[in-house]
Amino acid sequence: MHSVHFTAETSSNGVLERDFVVGEVPGVLWLPASGSDQAPLVLMGHGGGLHKKTPGLMARAHDTVTRWGYSVVAIDAPGHGDRPRTTEDEQARTDLRQTMAAGEIELFESISVRYSASLAERAVPEWQATLDALQRLPEIGAEAPIGYGGGMSLGTAIGIPLTAVEPRITAAIFGGGFFAHAALVEAARRITVPVQFLLPWDEEYVDRQSVLALFDAFASKDKTLLANPGTHRSMRWVGIDNEFLVRYLGRADTSPA
Protein backbone atom coordinates (compact mmCIF):
# COMPACT_ATOMS: atom_id res chain seq x y z
CA MET A 1 0.00 0.00 0.00
CA HIS A 2 1.53 3.28 -1.14
CA SER A 3 1.59 6.51 0.85
CA VAL A 4 1.56 10.09 -0.36
CA HIS A 5 5.06 11.53 -0.65
CA PHE A 6 5.04 15.28 -1.02
CA THR A 7 7.78 16.63 -3.27
CA ALA A 8 7.10 20.37 -3.56
CA GLU A 9 4.82 23.06 -2.21
CA THR A 10 3.88 26.53 -3.38
CA SER A 11 1.10 28.92 -2.48
CA SER A 12 -0.66 31.70 -4.39
CA ASN A 13 -3.92 33.60 -4.08
CA GLY A 14 -5.13 31.56 -1.14
CA VAL A 15 -4.41 28.23 -2.81
CA LEU A 16 -1.80 25.80 -1.53
CA GLU A 17 -0.35 23.62 -4.30
CA ARG A 18 1.37 20.43 -3.19
CA ASP A 19 3.08 18.11 -5.68
CA PHE A 20 3.23 14.46 -4.66
CA VAL A 21 3.84 10.93 -5.82
CA VAL A 22 1.88 7.83 -4.85
CA GLY A 23 3.97 4.85 -5.92
CA GLU A 24 5.10 5.89 -9.38
CA VAL A 25 2.20 8.20 -10.11
CA PRO A 26 2.86 11.93 -9.82
CA GLY A 27 0.00 14.14 -8.77
CA VAL A 28 -0.85 17.55 -7.44
CA LEU A 29 -3.15 18.57 -4.65
CA TRP A 30 -4.68 22.04 -4.42
CA LEU A 31 -5.95 23.02 -0.98
CA PRO A 32 -7.43 26.14 0.56
CA ALA A 33 -4.52 27.89 2.28
CA SER A 34 -6.93 28.68 5.09
CA GLY A 35 -7.44 25.01 5.93
CA SER A 36 -9.19 22.07 4.32
CA ASP A 37 -10.07 19.53 7.00
CA GLN A 38 -12.62 17.08 5.60
CA ALA A 39 -13.48 19.46 2.76
CA PRO A 40 -15.00 17.74 -0.28
CA LEU A 41 -12.37 16.43 -2.67
CA VAL A 42 -12.68 16.86 -6.44
CA LEU A 43 -10.75 14.62 -8.85
CA MET A 44 -9.79 16.29 -12.12
CA GLY A 45 -8.60 14.54 -15.26
CA HIS A 46 -6.60 16.08 -18.10
CA GLY A 47 -7.12 15.70 -21.84
CA GLY A 48 -5.15 13.47 -24.20
CA GLY A 49 -1.53 14.62 -24.71
CA LEU A 50 -1.83 17.07 -21.79
CA HIS A 51 -0.91 16.77 -18.11
CA LYS A 52 -1.97 17.45 -14.52
CA LYS A 53 -0.95 21.12 -14.59
CA THR A 54 -2.44 22.11 -17.93
CA PRO A 55 -3.56 25.77 -17.66
CA GLY A 56 -7.27 25.04 -18.14
CA LEU A 57 -7.21 22.38 -15.43
CA MET A 58 -5.23 24.65 -13.08
CA ALA A 59 -7.75 27.45 -13.59
CA ARG A 60 -10.68 25.18 -12.76
CA ALA A 61 -8.84 23.75 -9.77
CA HIS A 62 -8.07 27.22 -8.37
CA ASP A 63 -11.66 28.29 -8.95
CA THR A 64 -12.97 25.22 -7.14
CA VAL A 65 -10.68 25.78 -4.16
CA THR A 66 -11.32 29.51 -3.79
CA ARG A 67 -15.01 29.44 -4.59
CA TRP A 68 -16.09 26.42 -2.56
CA GLY A 69 -13.22 25.73 -0.17
CA TYR A 70 -12.81 22.27 -1.74
CA SER A 71 -9.63 20.27 -2.23
CA VAL A 72 -8.73 19.27 -5.78
CA VAL A 73 -6.42 16.51 -6.98
CA ALA A 74 -5.04 15.71 -10.44
CA ILE A 75 -2.64 12.97 -11.52
CA ASP A 76 -0.77 12.42 -14.75
CA ALA A 77 -2.36 9.75 -16.91
CA PRO A 78 -0.07 6.87 -17.95
CA GLY A 79 2.47 8.06 -20.54
CA HIS A 80 1.53 11.70 -19.91
CA GLY A 81 3.17 14.65 -18.14
CA ASP A 82 6.06 13.61 -15.91
CA ARG A 83 5.58 9.91 -16.56
CA PRO A 84 7.73 7.65 -18.73
CA ARG A 85 6.24 6.48 -22.01
CA THR A 86 6.04 2.85 -22.97
CA THR A 87 6.55 1.65 -26.52
CA GLU A 88 2.77 1.54 -26.82
CA ASP A 89 2.52 5.18 -25.69
CA GLU A 90 5.12 6.32 -28.21
CA GLN A 91 3.53 4.31 -31.00
CA ALA A 92 0.06 5.65 -30.24
CA ARG A 93 1.28 9.25 -30.16
CA THR A 94 3.07 8.81 -33.48
CA ASP A 95 0.04 7.14 -35.05
CA LEU A 96 -2.32 9.85 -33.76
CA ARG A 97 -0.09 12.63 -35.06
CA GLN A 98 0.39 11.01 -38.46
CA THR A 99 -3.22 10.05 -39.07
CA MET A 100 -4.37 13.56 -38.08
CA ALA A 101 -1.77 15.19 -40.35
CA ALA A 102 -2.84 12.94 -43.20
CA GLY A 103 -6.51 13.72 -42.59
CA GLU A 104 -7.25 10.04 -41.98
CA ILE A 105 -9.96 10.83 -39.50
CA GLU A 106 -11.54 7.42 -39.19
CA LEU A 107 -8.20 5.83 -38.48
CA PHE A 108 -7.37 8.64 -36.04
CA GLU A 109 -10.63 7.99 -34.23
CA SER A 110 -10.19 4.26 -33.96
CA ILE A 111 -6.62 4.65 -32.64
CA SER A 112 -7.78 7.34 -30.23
CA VAL A 113 -10.61 5.17 -28.89
CA ARG A 114 -8.40 2.10 -28.50
CA TYR A 115 -5.55 4.04 -26.87
CA SER A 116 -7.93 5.85 -24.48
CA ALA A 117 -9.40 2.53 -23.41
CA SER A 118 -5.91 1.17 -22.76
CA LEU A 119 -4.96 4.28 -20.76
CA ALA A 120 -8.18 4.00 -18.74
CA GLU A 121 -7.42 0.38 -17.84
CA ARG A 122 -4.10 1.50 -16.37
CA ALA A 123 -5.38 4.76 -14.88
CA VAL A 124 -8.39 3.46 -12.91
CA PRO A 125 -6.34 1.45 -10.36
CA GLU A 126 -3.90 4.38 -10.15
CA TRP A 127 -6.71 6.75 -9.24
CA GLN A 128 -7.96 4.26 -6.66
CA ALA A 129 -4.51 3.88 -5.08
CA THR A 130 -4.15 7.68 -5.05
CA LEU A 131 -7.53 8.00 -3.31
CA ASP A 132 -6.57 5.34 -0.76
CA ALA A 133 -3.38 7.23 0.05
CA LEU A 134 -5.00 10.68 0.13
CA GLN A 135 -7.70 9.48 2.51
CA ARG A 136 -5.02 8.58 5.05
CA LEU A 137 -3.84 12.20 5.13
CA PRO A 138 -5.29 14.22 8.02
CA GLU A 139 -6.00 17.19 5.68
CA ILE A 140 -8.24 14.97 3.50
CA GLY A 141 -9.48 12.12 5.69
CA ALA A 142 -11.77 9.21 4.94
CA GLU A 143 -15.00 11.14 5.39
CA ALA A 144 -14.57 13.86 2.77
CA PRO A 145 -17.21 13.57 0.01
CA ILE A 146 -15.60 12.87 -3.35
CA GLY A 147 -16.65 14.01 -6.82
CA TYR A 148 -15.17 13.53 -10.25
CA GLY A 149 -14.81 17.08 -11.49
CA GLY A 150 -14.37 16.49 -15.16
CA GLY A 151 -11.83 16.80 -17.82
CA MET A 152 -12.73 16.56 -21.48
CA SER A 153 -12.04 13.61 -23.77
CA LEU A 154 -9.32 11.51 -22.05
CA GLY A 155 -10.37 12.83 -18.64
CA THR A 156 -13.80 11.39 -19.36
CA ALA A 157 -12.58 8.19 -21.03
CA ILE A 158 -10.85 7.52 -17.68
CA GLY A 159 -13.48 9.10 -15.44
CA ILE A 160 -16.41 6.99 -16.64
CA PRO A 161 -14.87 3.55 -15.92
CA LEU A 162 -13.44 4.97 -12.66
CA THR A 163 -16.82 6.26 -11.50
CA ALA A 164 -18.47 2.98 -12.54
CA VAL A 165 -16.30 0.94 -10.16
CA GLU A 166 -15.55 3.47 -7.42
CA PRO A 167 -18.32 3.87 -4.83
CA ARG A 168 -16.49 6.73 -3.14
CA ILE A 169 -17.36 9.01 -6.07
CA THR A 170 -20.83 10.45 -5.46
CA ALA A 171 -21.21 12.92 -8.35
CA ALA A 172 -19.39 13.32 -11.65
CA ILE A 173 -18.80 15.79 -14.47
CA PHE A 174 -17.85 14.36 -17.86
CA GLY A 175 -17.57 15.74 -21.36
CA GLY A 176 -16.17 15.72 -24.87
CA GLY A 177 -16.41 13.59 -27.97
CA PHE A 178 -14.94 10.33 -29.36
CA PHE A 179 -16.93 8.03 -27.15
CA ALA A 180 -18.32 5.44 -29.43
CA HIS A 181 -16.73 2.36 -27.95
CA ALA A 182 -18.94 -0.24 -26.36
CA ALA A 183 -16.90 -0.63 -23.15
CA LEU A 184 -17.48 3.01 -22.25
CA VAL A 185 -21.22 2.72 -22.84
CA GLU A 186 -21.21 -0.43 -20.70
CA ALA A 187 -19.42 1.45 -17.88
CA ALA A 188 -21.91 4.31 -18.18
CA ARG A 189 -24.77 1.86 -17.61
CA ARG A 190 -23.31 1.06 -14.19
CA ILE A 191 -23.19 4.70 -13.10
CA THR A 192 -26.07 5.84 -10.91
CA VAL A 193 -24.65 8.97 -9.26
CA PRO A 194 -25.66 12.41 -10.57
CA VAL A 195 -23.89 13.26 -13.81
CA GLN A 196 -23.30 16.50 -15.67
CA PHE A 197 -22.15 15.92 -19.25
CA LEU A 198 -20.56 18.72 -21.29
CA LEU A 199 -20.77 18.43 -25.06
CA PRO A 200 -18.67 20.77 -27.22
CA TRP A 201 -21.18 21.42 -29.99
CA ASP A 202 -18.72 22.10 -32.80
CA GLU A 203 -16.22 19.32 -32.13
CA GLU A 204 -14.87 18.88 -35.62
CA TYR A 205 -14.89 15.12 -35.80
CA VAL A 206 -17.31 14.23 -33.05
CA ASP A 207 -20.01 11.71 -33.75
CA ARG A 208 -22.89 13.39 -31.94
CA GLN A 209 -25.03 10.28 -32.07
CA SER A 210 -22.46 8.32 -30.10
CA VAL A 211 -22.33 11.04 -27.44
CA LEU A 212 -26.12 11.06 -27.17
CA ALA A 213 -26.10 7.26 -26.90
CA LEU A 214 -23.52 7.52 -24.12
CA PHE A 215 -25.65 10.09 -22.29
CA ASP A 216 -28.64 7.78 -22.70
CA ALA A 217 -26.65 4.97 -21.11
CA PHE A 218 -26.02 6.60 -17.71
CA ALA A 219 -28.34 4.93 -15.20
CA SER A 220 -28.36 8.14 -13.13
CA LYS A 221 -31.78 9.57 -12.33
CA ASP A 222 -30.20 13.00 -12.19
CA LYS A 223 -28.20 13.68 -15.33
CA THR A 224 -27.80 16.82 -17.40
CA LEU A 225 -26.42 17.16 -20.91
CA LEU A 226 -25.03 20.61 -21.63
CA ALA A 227 -23.85 21.71 -25.07
CA ASN A 228 -21.98 24.92 -25.88
CA PRO A 229 -20.55 26.16 -29.16
CA GLY A 230 -16.89 25.35 -29.65
CA THR A 231 -14.59 22.35 -29.58
CA HIS A 232 -13.34 20.73 -26.38
CA ARG A 233 -10.33 23.01 -26.53
CA SER A 234 -12.10 26.25 -27.45
CA MET A 235 -15.47 25.81 -25.73
CA ARG A 236 -16.30 28.58 -23.29
CA TRP A 237 -17.68 27.09 -20.09
CA VAL A 238 -20.83 29.21 -20.04
CA GLY A 239 -24.17 27.97 -18.88
CA ILE A 240 -22.45 25.52 -16.58
CA ASP A 241 -24.36 24.66 -13.44
CA ASN A 242 -21.69 25.84 -11.01
CA GLU A 243 -23.51 24.51 -8.00
CA PHE A 244 -23.76 20.95 -9.35
CA LEU A 245 -20.96 19.58 -7.19
CA VAL A 246 -22.05 21.60 -4.18
CA ARG A 247 -25.54 20.05 -4.34
CA TYR A 248 -24.08 16.58 -3.98
CA LEU A 249 -20.81 17.06 -2.11
CA GLY A 250 -22.02 19.75 0.26
CA ARG A 251 -20.17 22.84 1.37
CA ALA A 252 -16.78 22.87 3.02
CA ASP A 253 -16.96 23.30 6.80
CA THR A 254 -14.23 25.88 6.71
CA SER A 255 -15.06 28.99 4.72
CA PRO A 256 -12.89 29.62 1.69
CA ALA A 257 -10.30 32.35 1.93
Add this chain to the structure above:
Amino acid sequence: MHSVHFTAETSSNGVLERDFVVGEVPGVLWLPASGSDQAPLVLMGHGGGLHKKTPGLMARAHDTVTRWGYSVVAIDAPGHGDRPRTTEDEQARTDLRQTMAAGEIELFESISVRYSASLAERAVPEWQATLDALQRLPEIGAEAPIGYGGGMSLGTAIGIPLTAVEPRITAAIFGGGFFAHAALVEAARRITVPVQFLLPWDEEYVDRQSVLALFDAFASKDKTLLANPGTHRSMRWVGIDNEFLVRYLGRADTSPA
Protein backbone atom coordinates in the same frame (compact mmCIF):
# COMPACT_ATOMS: atom_id res chain seq x y z
CA MET B 1 -52.26 52.08 -29.84
CA HIS B 2 -53.55 50.16 -26.82
CA SER B 3 -52.80 50.96 -23.20
CA VAL B 4 -52.53 48.66 -20.21
CA HIS B 5 -55.82 48.41 -18.31
CA PHE B 6 -55.35 46.84 -14.90
CA THR B 7 -58.28 44.68 -13.80
CA ALA B 8 -57.17 43.11 -10.51
CA GLU B 9 -54.33 43.16 -8.01
CA THR B 10 -53.18 40.80 -5.29
CA SER B 11 -49.98 40.45 -3.32
CA SER B 12 -48.27 37.50 -1.61
CA ASN B 13 -44.75 36.72 -0.37
CA GLY B 14 -43.30 39.98 -1.61
CA VAL B 15 -44.78 39.61 -5.11
CA LEU B 16 -47.41 41.97 -6.50
CA GLU B 17 -49.64 40.29 -9.10
CA ARG B 18 -51.52 42.63 -11.43
CA ASP B 19 -53.97 41.30 -14.02
CA PHE B 20 -54.41 43.47 -17.11
CA VAL B 21 -55.70 43.63 -20.64
CA VAL B 22 -54.02 45.26 -23.62
CA GLY B 23 -56.65 45.51 -26.35
CA GLU B 24 -58.30 42.10 -26.19
CA VAL B 25 -55.29 40.28 -24.79
CA PRO B 26 -55.41 39.41 -21.09
CA GLY B 27 -52.12 39.27 -19.24
CA VAL B 28 -50.59 39.29 -15.81
CA LEU B 29 -47.66 41.25 -14.45
CA TRP B 30 -45.67 40.09 -11.41
CA LEU B 31 -43.64 42.81 -9.72
CA PRO B 32 -41.47 43.02 -6.61
CA ALA B 33 -43.75 44.46 -3.90
CA SER B 34 -40.75 46.50 -2.78
CA GLY B 35 -40.59 48.41 -6.08
CA SER B 36 -39.58 47.62 -9.64
CA ASP B 37 -38.53 50.84 -11.37
CA GLN B 38 -36.64 49.96 -14.56
CA ALA B 39 -36.06 46.40 -13.32
CA PRO B 40 -35.39 43.92 -16.14
CA LEU B 41 -38.60 42.48 -17.59
CA VAL B 42 -38.96 38.79 -18.38
CA LEU B 43 -41.61 37.54 -20.83
CA MET B 44 -42.95 34.08 -20.07
CA GLY B 45 -44.94 31.87 -22.43
CA HIS B 46 -47.22 28.99 -21.46
CA GLY B 47 -47.48 25.54 -23.02
CA GLY B 48 -50.16 24.35 -25.44
CA GLY B 49 -53.62 24.00 -23.85
CA LEU B 50 -52.46 25.88 -20.75
CA HIS B 51 -52.68 29.55 -19.76
CA LYS B 52 -50.85 32.53 -18.25
CA LYS B 53 -51.38 31.40 -14.64
CA THR B 54 -50.43 27.75 -14.99
CA PRO B 55 -48.79 26.65 -11.69
CA GLY B 56 -45.39 25.92 -13.22
CA LEU B 57 -45.27 29.32 -14.88
CA MET B 58 -46.46 31.05 -11.68
CA ALA B 59 -43.73 29.32 -9.67
CA ARG B 60 -41.02 30.42 -12.11
CA ALA B 61 -42.43 33.95 -12.20
CA HIS B 62 -42.44 34.23 -8.39
CA ASP B 63 -38.93 32.82 -8.24
CA THR B 64 -37.69 35.34 -10.83
CA VAL B 65 -39.28 38.26 -8.97
CA THR B 66 -38.09 37.29 -5.49
CA ARG B 67 -34.65 36.06 -6.49
CA TRP B 68 -33.61 38.79 -8.91
CA GLY B 69 -36.04 41.64 -8.29
CA TYR B 70 -37.19 41.38 -11.93
CA SER B 71 -40.66 42.03 -13.34
CA VAL B 72 -42.36 39.16 -15.18
CA VAL B 73 -45.21 39.27 -17.69
CA ALA B 74 -47.31 36.48 -19.21
CA ILE B 75 -50.22 36.71 -21.66
CA ASP B 76 -52.74 34.13 -22.78
CA ALA B 77 -51.96 32.76 -26.23
CA PRO B 78 -54.78 33.05 -28.81
CA GLY B 79 -57.59 30.59 -28.00
CA HIS B 80 -56.07 29.86 -24.57
CA GLY B 81 -56.91 30.78 -20.97
CA ASP B 82 -59.44 33.60 -20.74
CA ARG B 83 -59.60 34.15 -24.49
CA PRO B 84 -62.43 33.15 -26.84
CA ARG B 85 -61.74 30.25 -29.19
CA THR B 86 -62.23 30.52 -32.92
CA THR B 87 -63.58 27.66 -35.01
CA GLU B 88 -59.96 26.87 -35.91
CA ASP B 89 -59.01 26.71 -32.22
CA GLU B 90 -61.89 24.35 -31.41
CA GLN B 91 -61.15 22.17 -34.41
CA ALA B 92 -57.43 21.95 -33.58
CA ARG B 93 -58.15 21.03 -29.96
CA THR B 94 -60.58 18.32 -31.03
CA ASP B 95 -58.16 16.98 -33.62
CA LEU B 96 -55.25 16.97 -31.16
CA ARG B 97 -57.31 15.15 -28.51
CA GLN B 98 -58.64 12.58 -30.97
CA THR B 99 -55.36 11.81 -32.72
CA MET B 100 -53.60 11.44 -29.36
CA ALA B 101 -56.33 9.14 -28.01
CA ALA B 102 -56.14 7.05 -31.18
CA GLY B 103 -52.35 6.86 -30.96
CA GLU B 104 -51.99 8.54 -34.36
CA ILE B 105 -48.78 10.22 -33.38
CA GLU B 106 -47.63 11.41 -36.79
CA LEU B 107 -50.97 13.05 -37.43
CA PHE B 108 -50.92 14.53 -33.91
CA GLU B 109 -47.49 15.99 -34.57
CA SER B 110 -48.38 17.51 -37.91
CA ILE B 111 -51.55 19.11 -36.48
CA SER B 112 -49.59 20.34 -33.48
CA VAL B 113 -46.85 21.90 -35.61
CA ARG B 114 -49.38 23.57 -37.96
CA TYR B 115 -51.54 24.86 -35.12
CA SER B 116 -48.53 26.18 -33.15
CA ALA B 117 -47.35 28.06 -36.23
CA SER B 118 -50.80 29.61 -36.66
CA LEU B 119 -50.91 30.58 -32.97
CA ALA B 120 -47.43 32.12 -33.24
CA GLU B 121 -48.50 34.24 -36.21
CA ARG B 122 -51.28 35.70 -34.11
CA ALA B 123 -49.30 35.87 -30.84
CA VAL B 124 -46.17 37.72 -32.04
CA PRO B 125 -47.94 41.05 -32.77
CA GLU B 126 -49.90 40.62 -29.52
CA TRP B 127 -46.66 40.30 -27.54
CA GLN B 128 -45.29 43.36 -29.35
CA ALA B 129 -48.39 45.43 -28.58
CA THR B 130 -48.22 44.27 -24.95
CA LEU B 131 -44.57 45.33 -24.75
CA ASP B 132 -45.36 48.72 -26.31
CA ALA B 133 -48.05 49.30 -23.71
CA LEU B 134 -46.00 48.03 -20.75
CA GLN B 135 -43.05 50.26 -21.65
CA ARG B 136 -45.31 53.30 -21.24
CA LEU B 137 -45.96 52.37 -17.59
CA PRO B 138 -43.70 54.19 -15.12
CA GLU B 139 -43.07 50.95 -13.18
CA ILE B 140 -41.61 49.32 -16.34
CA GLY B 141 -40.36 52.12 -18.58
CA ALA B 142 -38.68 52.07 -21.98
CA GLU B 143 -35.20 51.39 -20.62
CA ALA B 144 -35.75 48.12 -18.79
CA PRO B 145 -33.74 45.26 -20.36
CA ILE B 146 -36.06 42.57 -21.73
CA GLY B 147 -35.57 38.81 -21.90
CA TYR B 148 -37.73 35.95 -23.11
CA GLY B 149 -37.86 33.71 -20.08
CA GLY B 150 -39.07 30.53 -21.65
CA GLY B 151 -42.01 28.29 -21.67
CA MET B 152 -41.83 24.81 -23.15
CA SER B 153 -43.35 23.74 -26.47
CA LEU B 154 -45.95 26.41 -27.42
CA GLY B 155 -44.09 29.01 -25.36
CA THR B 156 -41.08 28.35 -27.57
CA ALA B 157 -43.01 28.01 -30.83
CA ILE B 158 -44.17 31.59 -30.13
CA GLY B 159 -40.96 32.79 -28.47
CA ILE B 160 -38.63 31.97 -31.36
CA PRO B 161 -40.45 33.98 -34.06
CA LEU B 162 -41.03 36.74 -31.49
CA THR B 163 -37.34 36.95 -30.57
CA ALA B 164 -36.39 36.82 -34.27
CA VAL B 165 -38.32 40.02 -35.06
CA GLU B 166 -38.16 41.85 -31.73
CA PRO B 167 -34.91 43.74 -31.11
CA ARG B 168 -36.00 44.66 -27.59
CA ILE B 169 -35.41 41.05 -26.49
CA THR B 170 -31.71 40.67 -25.61
CA ALA B 171 -31.56 37.11 -24.23
CA ALA B 172 -33.93 34.15 -24.51
CA ILE B 173 -34.70 30.79 -22.93
CA PHE B 174 -36.47 28.22 -25.11
CA GLY B 175 -37.23 24.54 -24.81
CA GLY B 176 -39.25 21.45 -25.58
CA GLY B 177 -39.89 19.20 -28.55
CA PHE B 178 -42.09 19.16 -31.68
CA PHE B 179 -40.07 21.73 -33.57
CA ALA B 180 -39.46 20.26 -36.96
CA HIS B 181 -41.10 22.86 -39.12
CA ALA B 182 -39.01 24.90 -41.50
CA ALA B 183 -40.44 28.30 -40.54
CA LEU B 184 -39.21 27.88 -36.96
CA VAL B 185 -35.72 26.90 -38.12
CA GLU B 186 -35.75 29.94 -40.42
CA ALA B 187 -36.70 32.20 -37.50
CA ALA B 188 -33.94 30.64 -35.36
CA ARG B 189 -31.38 31.57 -38.03
CA ARG B 190 -32.26 35.24 -37.48
CA ILE B 191 -31.67 35.08 -33.72
CA THR B 192 -28.30 36.38 -32.56
CA VAL B 193 -28.94 37.07 -28.86
CA PRO B 194 -27.73 34.58 -26.22
CA VAL B 195 -29.97 31.52 -26.06
CA GLN B 196 -30.47 28.80 -23.47
CA PHE B 197 -32.34 25.80 -24.88
CA LEU B 198 -33.89 23.20 -22.57
CA LEU B 199 -34.45 19.74 -24.01
CA PRO B 200 -36.58 17.24 -22.06
CA TRP B 201 -34.58 14.08 -22.76
CA ASP B 202 -37.42 11.59 -22.51
CA GLU B 203 -40.09 13.48 -24.42
CA GLU B 204 -42.15 10.57 -25.62
CA TYR B 205 -42.66 11.62 -29.22
CA VAL B 206 -39.91 14.14 -29.66
CA ASP B 207 -37.74 13.93 -32.73
CA ARG B 208 -34.37 14.66 -31.17
CA GLN B 209 -32.74 15.26 -34.54
CA SER B 210 -35.14 18.11 -35.28
CA VAL B 211 -34.39 19.73 -31.92
CA LEU B 212 -30.64 19.45 -32.53
CA ALA B 213 -31.12 20.94 -36.01
CA LEU B 214 -33.07 23.80 -34.45
CA PHE B 215 -30.29 24.39 -31.89
CA ASP B 216 -27.78 24.36 -34.74
CA ALA B 217 -29.80 27.04 -36.52
CA PHE B 218 -29.54 29.76 -33.86
CA ALA B 219 -27.03 32.34 -35.10
CA SER B 220 -26.18 33.23 -31.49
CA LYS B 221 -22.51 33.03 -30.56
CA ASP B 222 -23.54 32.26 -27.01
CA LYS B 223 -26.00 29.37 -26.93
CA THR B 224 -26.37 26.47 -24.53
CA LEU B 225 -28.35 23.27 -25.01
CA LEU B 226 -29.35 21.65 -21.75
CA ALA B 227 -31.02 18.24 -21.52
CA ASN B 228 -32.56 16.69 -18.41
CA PRO B 229 -34.40 13.41 -17.96
CA GLY B 230 -38.17 13.73 -18.16
CA THR B 231 -40.80 15.06 -20.51
CA HIS B 232 -41.62 18.75 -20.83
CA ARG B 233 -44.29 18.29 -18.17
CA SER B 234 -42.28 16.13 -15.77
CA MET B 235 -38.73 17.42 -16.29
CA ARG B 236 -37.07 18.69 -13.13
CA TRP B 237 -35.32 21.97 -13.84
CA VAL B 238 -31.96 20.90 -12.44
CA GLY B 239 -28.66 21.92 -13.88
CA ILE B 240 -30.21 25.11 -15.15
CA ASP B 241 -27.87 28.07 -15.35
CA ASN B 242 -29.86 30.32 -13.05
CA GLU B 243 -27.69 33.32 -13.72
CA PHE B 244 -28.18 33.19 -17.50
CA LEU B 245 -30.68 36.05 -17.62
CA VAL B 246 -28.78 38.05 -15.01
CA ARG B 247 -25.62 37.93 -17.15
CA TYR B 248 -27.44 39.59 -20.04
CA LEU B 249 -30.20 41.64 -18.41
CA GLY B 250 -28.22 42.79 -15.39
CA ARG B 251 -29.39 43.06 -11.83
CA ALA B 252 -32.35 45.07 -10.66
CA ASP B 253 -31.40 48.41 -9.14
CA THR B 254 -33.73 47.85 -6.23
CA SER B 255 -32.89 44.86 -4.08
CA PRO B 256 -35.56 42.16 -3.96
CA ALA B 257 -37.69 41.93 -0.85
